[in-house]
Amino acid sequence: MTIHQLDMQKEKEILDELLDFQKKDLSFKSGHIIGSMCGLPHPIAQKAYQLFLATNLGDPNIFKGTREIEKRFIFFIQNLLNAPPSAGGLIVSGGTEGNITAMWVAKQLSHNQEIIIPASAHFSFQKIATLMDMKLKLIPLTKEFHMDASQVKKKISAGTAAIVGIAGSTDLGTIDQIEELSDICKDEHIFLHIDAAFGGFIIPFLKDAKHPSYPFDFSLEGVSSVSIDAHKMGYSAIPLGTIILREKEWIDEISVRSPCINSDTQAGILGTRSGGPVAAGYAVTRYLGMEGYADIVKHCLKTTKYTVSKIKELGLSLVMDPPLNVIAVRLKNPGKVVAILEKEGWKVNKIDHLSSIRIVCMPSITKEIIDEFMVKLQQACQQAGEL
């Protein structure tokens, strides 16, 4: 058999072809992707990922060492989110799977199909509606862009499966009034899921950064589940999210018998999945520790403050004072500005319904990048007639 005798010349040609395609990408490394909630992973993440690429955590009894790493990573997340000893967690591919998984648990526990979500909920809930036959009841936002908690109670019915609060919204980085939601859900015995895909790795460190802080996690008794993405502010590599459930027994609700692999049951949505991202995420948490994350959050908030001042200096206005490191710049025609910036090789995100563009100060975004960007933003806004 010759299948393992590598033709090095052929390999080089193919990898060169791939790199040619890559020239058409923007890269996180360049710093020019300035509107995404993903970013460049920490260097140790890439190395750890590679070492564990050829492992399958969908069949954990073959990969007992990698499974131990996974357990330790989940434990780190439980600790970060103040989960009680009764809690359990599952690795997911990201925020969308985290939300689907939480709604699956809530549906199984309640035998209900209605979910109450804020108007600011991530678009993955639109998928949940048709995929899972769930009915979405949308709650309007207050002037402060929070889910209007006074409206929530009115929407609760005998068919309610869950209420969802957001900790770090996609558009603005807002955090819903989760303390109030927790009280409601505790009283009414309703499953409360917190989508902290973006905020989960920031909010626990706000106090350290002397920034206004908000309770959002299992320290609130009414919170049933929290999803959090390590490939967003956790500084790790795609795909790595975690869903933590207040009671580990709830995992049984979404487990099936798995006779053909080396364990009796499999929990969660996906089957085969690499241990690479999990090892990467664990390596990053080990490298940074709580102090490292606190430093990153300080850095991101400092860059945010700097960016806000520069935007105001340009004469542009914001949708709101950023509660986290997400900045929404109000524009008359955001699409036009986005298009001009894209031609210049910069990518910000367009938030049409807020007539704005989104800038996210991720860990790898520096003041130097912002300075470079501001020149481009000013030019683009002048060209588009915004300034």
Added chain:
Amino acid sequence: MTIHQLDMQKEKEILDELLDFQKKDLSFKSGHIIGSMCGLPHPIAQKAYQLFLATNLGDPNIFKGTREIEKRFIFFIQNLLNAPPSAGGLIVSGGTEGNITAMWVAKQLSHNQEIIIPASAHFSFQKIATLMDMKLKLIPLTKEFHMDASQVKKKISAGTAAIVGIAGSTDLGTIDQIEELSDICKDEHIFLHIDAAFGGFIIPFLKDAKHPSYPFDFSLEGVSSVSIDAHKMGYSAIPLGTIILREKEWIDEISVRSPCINSDTQAGILGTRSGGPVAAGYAVTRYLGMEGYADIVKHCLKTTKYTVSKIKELGLSLVMDPPLNVIAVRLKNPGKVVAILEKEGWKVNKIDHLSSIRIVCMPSITKEIIDEFMVKLQQACQQAGEL
């Protein structure tokens, strides 16, 4: 900011810690994982994966080059599966997501909730039942371990959303009589999904290997969708599956508006996902081409034939003549043999309901590995009182 100044000593300690955990894993590289449907990826897969790790195909307009690679990979798969020009495809994380996605499309198109599946269907359909509120109607198997097509017609009702056929079953590698299912579905206008997660990269090459071949793909007019995993017999890295739909418009049925990313809609289940596995899969298909895959299939079938002869020489019997490269060895107490082999560092899979163990001759399994394994298998069977 010091977050980018790497402490090399600390990095080394953490990577060493990870490698210590890894010692508790079995590895695909060792050849001792001999019952899994995943295996060691082709060397070029690892390299390509690494180059594209920090890309996000969930936001394809930022990564236009990587998106082009994805399109080319999907086109390769469409070609492999004889898909018509009207077809379209989506990358998924593997067979489970492929099946969920297909059932989502079928549910949306039919507004029905019942799916007719063979008793041999993968356990992911059990997830689909509770996740998606689908009702499973199980069809018993014939003596040849095929879905009994004569029973299928009887189960069809006004509530049928889809019929599922298997091309390369999890337990035995069997291929259902998909020609008959296709005729039924064409007549009755029912969505027919083929789960070719395992068989999709083998069955197209059986003729070349002078092995009995079976129609299973879009060359049959009644086939609506096929899911196929490149991380199984496609010799690529986890996670990489593809779902091909006969009509690309059906993708709209599972698309939602995605205002916060740089494209108007997002199709499929997951959101953020790395371009790494896609680039890896494309590199492997470019490296091997159709001829390379044909050679791999010949190799796997040859190893299978060799293994079968050695098993029979030991005095053990098989559940059936392997239709592909999946061998089920009939034993009185498979659990006991699996446990003894595990202690010796070898991993085969237990198929309790067939009172057997499963061996899969993946591309990286060689005659030399089989020779080594046979010694262990004989000893284990003697110790367990099977021989």
